[in-house]
Amino acid sequence: MTMTLAPRAGGARTGMLRAVLRNRLAAGALLVLLLMVLAAVLAPLIAPHDPNAQDLLARLRPPAWHAEGDASYLLGTDQLGRDLLSRMIYGARVSLLVGAAAALLAGTLGAIIGLVSGFLGGWLDRVLMRLADVQLAFPSILLALAIVGFVGSGLWTVVLVLGFTGWVAYARVVRSEVLSLRSREFVTEARAIGVRDRTIMRRHLLPNVLAPLATIATLHVAAAIVAEASLSFLGLGVPTDIVTWGGMLSDGQLYLGTAWWIAVFPGLALMLTSLSINVTGDALRDVADPKAYRR
Amino acid sequence: MSPVLRVDELSVQFRLGTETVHAVRDVSLRVDPGEILAVVGESGSGKTATALSVLQLNPVPPCVYAGGEIRLDDRDLLRLSEKDMRAVRGNDIAMIFQDPMTSLNPLKRVGAQVAEVLHRHQGVSRASARAAVPPALAEAGIANPELRAELYPHQLSGGLRQRVMIAMALIGRPRVLIADEPTTALDVTVQARILDLLVELAQRRDMAVMLITHDLGVVAEVADRVAVMYQGRVVEDGSVSEVFGAPADDYTARLLRATPRLERV
Amino acid sequence: MSLVELDNLRKEFGTGRQAVPMVAVDDVSLSVTEGETFALVGESGSGKTTLTRLLLWLLEPSSGTVRFDGQDLATLSAARMRAVRRQMQVVLQDPYSSMNPRMRVTDIVAEPLVTHEPGHRGRRARGKLRATVGELLDAVGLAPDVQDRYPHEFSGGQRQRISIARALALRPRLVVLDEPTSALDVSVQAQVLDLLADLQRRFGLTYVFVSHNLAVVQRIADRVGVLAGGQLVEVGQAAQVLRTPEHPYTRALVDAVPHPDPVYARRRKAAS
Numbered sequence: 139m140t141m142t143l144a145p146r147a148g149g150a151r152t153g154m155l156r157a158v159l160r161n162r163l164a165a166g167a168l169l170v171l172l173l174m175v176l177a178a179v180l181a182p183l184i185a186p187h188d189p190n191a192q193d194l195l196a197r198l199r200p201p202a203w204h205a206e207g208d209a210s211y212l213l214g215t216d217q218l219g220r221d222l223l224s225r226m227i228y229g230a231r232v233s234l235l236v237g238a239a240a241a242l243l244a245g246t247l248g249a250i251i252g253l254v255s256g257f258l259g260g261w262l263d264r265v266l267m268r269l270a271d272v273q274l275a276f277p278s279i280l281l282a283l284a285i286v287g288f289v290g291s292g293l294w295t296v297v298l299v300l301g302f303t304g305w306v307a308y309a310r311v312v313r314s315e316v317l318s319l320r321s322r323e324f325v326t327e328a329r330a331i332g333v334r335d336r337t338i339m340r341r342h343l344l345p346n347v348l349a350p351l352a353t354i355a356t357l358h359v360a361a362a363i364v365a366e367a368s369l370s371f372l373g374l375g376v377p378t379d380i381v382t383w384g385g386m387l388s389d390g391q392l393y394l395g396t397a398w399w400i401a402v403f404p405g406l407a408l409m410l411t412s413l414s415i416n417v418t419g420d421a422l423r424d425v426a427d428p429k430a431y432r433r
Numbered sequence: 434m435s436p437v438l439r440v441d442e443l444s445v446q447f448r449l450g451t452e453t454v455h456a457v458r459d460v461s462l463r464v465d466p467g468e469i470l471a472v473v474g475e476s477g478s479g480k481t482a483t484a485l486s487v488l489q490l491n492p493v494p495p496c497v498y499a500g501g502e503i504r505l506d507d508r509d510l511l512r513l514s515e516k517d518m519r520a521v522r523g524n525d526i527a528m529i530f531q532d533p534m535t536s537l538n539p540l541k542r543v544g545a546q547v548a549e550v551l552h553r554h555q556g557v558s559r560a561s562a563r564a565a566v567p568p569a570l571a572e573a574g575i576a577n578p579e580l581r582a583e584l585y586p587h588q589l590s591g592g593l594r595q596r597v598m599i600a601m602a603l604i605g606r607p608r609v610l611i612a613d614e615p616t617t618a619l620d621v622t623v624q625a626r627i628l629d630l631l632v633e634l635a636q637r638r639d640m641a642v643m644l645i646t647h648d649l650g651v652v653a654e655v656a657d658r659v660a661v662m663y664q665g666r667v668v669e670d671g672s673v674s675e676v677f678g679a680p681a682d683d684y685t686a687r688l689l690r691a692t693p694r695l696e697r698v
Numbered sequence: 699m700s701l702v703e704l705d706n707l708r709k710e711f712g713t714g715r716q717a718v719p720m721v722a723v724d725d726v727s728l729s730v731t732e733g734e735t736f737a738l739v740g741e742s743g744s745g746k747t748t749l750t751r752l753l754l755w756l757l758e759p760s761s762g763t764v765r766f767d768g769q770d771l772a773t774l775s776a777a778r779m780r781a782v783r784r785q786m787q788v789v790l791q792d793p794y795s796s797m798n799p800r801m802r803v804t805d806i807v808a809e810p811l812v813t814h815e816p817g818h819r820g821r822r823a824r825g826k827l828r829a830t831v832g833e834l835l836d837a838v839g840l841a842p843d844v845q846d847r848y849p850h851e852f853s854g855g856q857r858q859r860i861s862i863a864r865a866l867a868l869r870p871r872l873v874v875l876d877e878p879t880s881a882l883d884v885s886v887q888a889q890v891l892d893l894l895a896d897l898q899r900r901f902g903l904t905y906v907f908v909s910h911n912l913a914v915v916q917r918i919a920d921r922v923g924v925l926a927g928g929q930l931v932e933v934g935q936a937a938q939v940l941r942t943p944e945h946p947y948t949r950a951l952v953d954a955v956p957h958p959d960p961v962y963a964r965r966r967k968a969a970s
Binding site: 475476591620621622623624625628647648649650651652653654673674677678687688689691692693694695696697 | 741742854883884885887888891910911912913914916917940941950951952953954955956957958959960
C-alpha cells in the first residue's frame with residue numbers, strides 16, 4: 139500500500155507568512171507590534187511634546203475627552219505636567235528594547251546551558267543545574283548591586299541583570315526537553331553516523347526545543363519590561379531622565395486615587411504589548427511546525 | 434446456537450472538517466457463546482474502529498455512527514442511552530487493550546484496581562470485592578495471587594500486567610470479551626501463554642471472544658472463525674480452516690502469502 | 699573474512715551505589731563474516747539492543763573488545779573512529795521516531811554525506827547533493843521528487859525506505875538493522891525485506907539484523923545468534939538453528955511462534 143501525496147503549493151517561507159496572516163487574531167497582534175516598534179523608532183517625529191518638558195500650570199490634566207481635559211494633552215499629564223502620550227511613545231523605545239534584549243540574552247544563555255546540560259549529562263550537568271539552583275536562591279537585587287558595582291548603572295546594566303537572572307527557566311525547560319529528545323532514535327542515528335555533538339545540538343535538538351523556548355520568551359519580554367520598572371524604582375535601573383513604561387507605572391501608583399490615567403495608560407500599553415507578543419509567538423510556533431501544513 | 438453479539442451492516446465515519454473518513458463500511462459480524470472470532474486486518478482496515486464501536490468508545494465527535502445495528506441479545510446498543518451503555522460496559526461486554534501499562538493506574542496496587550471494578554460495576558461491598566480479587570487473579574493464571582495483588586503495575590512484567598487486565602475484564606463475568614491486539618506488545622513465549630489462557634477462558638465460561646489482531650499466525654492458533662477486513666469492509670469471513678485453506682478473496686490470499694512463516698521439519 | 703569480531707564482551711549498568719550492577723551483556727563472543735546476514739534474536743531484556751549499541755560503539759563495554767575490520771575500536775583515535783563510523787550504519791525500528799520531524803528528506807538522507815564529506819557541504823554543493831540523494835532514493839524505490847517533503851508526510855514503509863537510503867549514503871560495509879520491519883504491516887514488511895535482500899546483492903553489504911520475529915529471520919538470515927539474559931545461548935546456520943534448535947530456550951522460542959496455518963494450530967485443537 140502506498141500513500142498518495144497531494145502536491146503542495148507555494149514555497150515554505152511565503153507559506154509561513156500566509157499561514158500567520160490567515161489567523162486574524164495573529165494578524166492583528168502582529169499589526170499592534172509593528173505599530174509599537176514604528177512609534178518607538180519614529181518617536182521624535184510623532185510625539186506632540188518633549189517627554190520631559192514640564193508645565194507646572196497643566197499638572198494632572200485628565201485625558202482630552204474628559205470634561206476638564208485639554209485638547210493639546212490627548213492622554214492627559216502627570217504630576218509635573220508632562221504630556222503622557224509623548225512619554226508613552228518615548229517609553230516604548232526603552233521598554234521594548236530592554237524587554238527584547240533581556241529575553242534574547244536570557245534565552246540564548248539558557249538554551250546553551252540547557253542543551254549542554256541535557257545532552258552531555260554527567261558532572262557538567264550536575265554543576266550547571268546546581269548553578270541554576272543557586273541562581274534561583276540568590277536574591278536578584280544582590281546580583282543587580284554586584285553588576286552595578288562592576289559596570290555602573292544604566293540601560294545596558296538593566297539588560298545584563300535581567301538576562302542573568304532570567305536564564306534558569308529557559309535552561310530547565312530546554313534540559314528536560316533534551317533529555318527526552320536524546321533517547322529518540324533520530325539522535326541515536328545521528329550519533330551512529332558520526333555527527334559531532336555540537337552539530338547534533340544545533341541541527342537536531344535546537345529546532346525541536348524552539349517552541350517551548352518561544353513560549354517562555356514571550357512571557358519573559360513582558361516580565362522584563364515590568365522588572366525594569368522595579369529596578370529603576372530602586373535606583374538601580376535607567377536614569378530618571380530616560381522615560382520607560384515601568385517608570386511611568388511606578389510614578390502613577392501614588393496618584394491612582396486622584397489621577398488614574400498616569401498609571402493606567404502605560405499599564406494598558408504594557409498589557410497590549412505582552413498580549414500581542416504572546417499571540418504572535420503562538421501563531422509563529424504553530425506554523426513553524428511542519429505538521430501544521432496539513433490543514 | 435444463537436449469537437450473543439451481532440453487528441449488522443454497521444457504518445462508522447470520522448468527520449474532520451469537510452473531510453469524511455469511512456472507517457467502517459457495512460460491516461456485519463456475529464459471535465456465539467464460547468466462540469473466538471478473529472477480526473484481522475492491517476493498519477487502517479477499520480478493525481479497531483469496529484471493536485470500539487461495540488462499546489461506543491470512539492470519540493464523538495469526530496466519530497459518527499452512520500448506520501446499522503449492534504445487537505447484544507435483542508438490544509440495539511447504538512440506541513441505548515449513555516447511562517445504559519455504561520451498565521453494559523464491564524458487565525455484559527468487557528475489553529482488553531494492547532498496552533496494559535497505559536490502562537492501569539500506576540499509583541494504585543493492582544489488587545485494589547481489580548476490586549474497584551467489581552465494587553463500581555456490580556455494587557459489591559468493598560470488603561467482599563477485595564476478597565474476590567485473589568481468586569480472580571488466580572483464574573487469569575497468576576501464581577501467588579495474594580502477594581501479587583499488593584504490587585504496583587510497574588513491579589509486574591508485561592505478561593503479568595496483561596493477566597491483571599484480563600482478571601479485571603473478567604471479574605464482572607461478561608458474556609463478551611473484546612481483545613484488541615492483546616499480545617502485540619508481548620514477547621512470543623509470553624504471547625503463547627496469554628493466548629492459551631484466552632482459549633481456556635472462552636471455553637470454561639462459554640464466553641464469546643472478539644479478537645482484534647494483525648497477526649494471521651495468532652488467528653490460526655486460537656480462532657474458530659475469522660473475518661478479514663480491508664479498507665473498512667469485511668472482505669471475507671468463515672471458519673478458520675476454510676479461509677486459510679482456500680481464501681476466496683484476493684486480498685486475503687495476498688495477506689496470507691505476505692505473512693512470513695517459520696518452516697519446521 | 700570476518701568484518702566484525704566481538705570478544706568476551708560484557709556490559710554492566712551501574713545503578714548508583716548498589717552492590718550488584720545490572721549485567722546487560724554477559725561474556726558474548728561472536729564474529730560476522732563479510733557479506734553475510736547475521737541475525738540476533740531474543741526477547742525483550744535479552745540484551746540485543748545493548749549488544750548492537752556496543753557493536754556500533756555508541757556504548758563502551760565494561761570489558762572485552764569490539765573489532766571492526768581487524769581494528770580494536772577501543773584503541774582508535776577520534777579521526778580513525780570517524781573513518782570507521784562511515785563504514786557502519788544503522789537503521790532503527792521505529793520509522794516514526796527515527797527522523798528529525800523538522801528536517802526535509804533531502805537533509806535527512808544527506809546527513810551522513812554532509813558529516814563525512816566536506817565536498818557536500820555548503821550552498822554550492824546543493825545541486826550535487828540533491829543529485830546524490832535522488833540516486834539513493836531511486837535505489838530504495840522512492841521517486842526523487844519526494845526530497846522536499848517532511849517525514850510526517852510518509853507512511854511507515856516509505857519512512858523505512860528513507861532510513862535505508864540514508865544508511866546507504868556513504869556506501870558502508872556494515873548495516874545494523876534493528877527490528878527494521880517490526881512496526882510495519884505484513885504486506886509492507888515483505889516489500890522492505892525484498893528491498894534489503896536486493897540492496898545486499900547490489901552493494902555487497904554485511905547485515906546485522908536484530909529481530910524478535912523468527913519467521914522474518916528465517917527468511918533473511920544466513921546465521922543466527924540467540925540471546926537470553928545477556929548471554930549468547932546458541933549460534934549457527936539459520937536453517938539449522940531454527941529447524942533443529944539445540945538449546946532449550948531456543949526450542950521454547952521456536953515452539954511459541956504462531957503459525958499461520960490452521961493445520962498446525964495446536965492450541966485450538968488441543969482445546970476443543
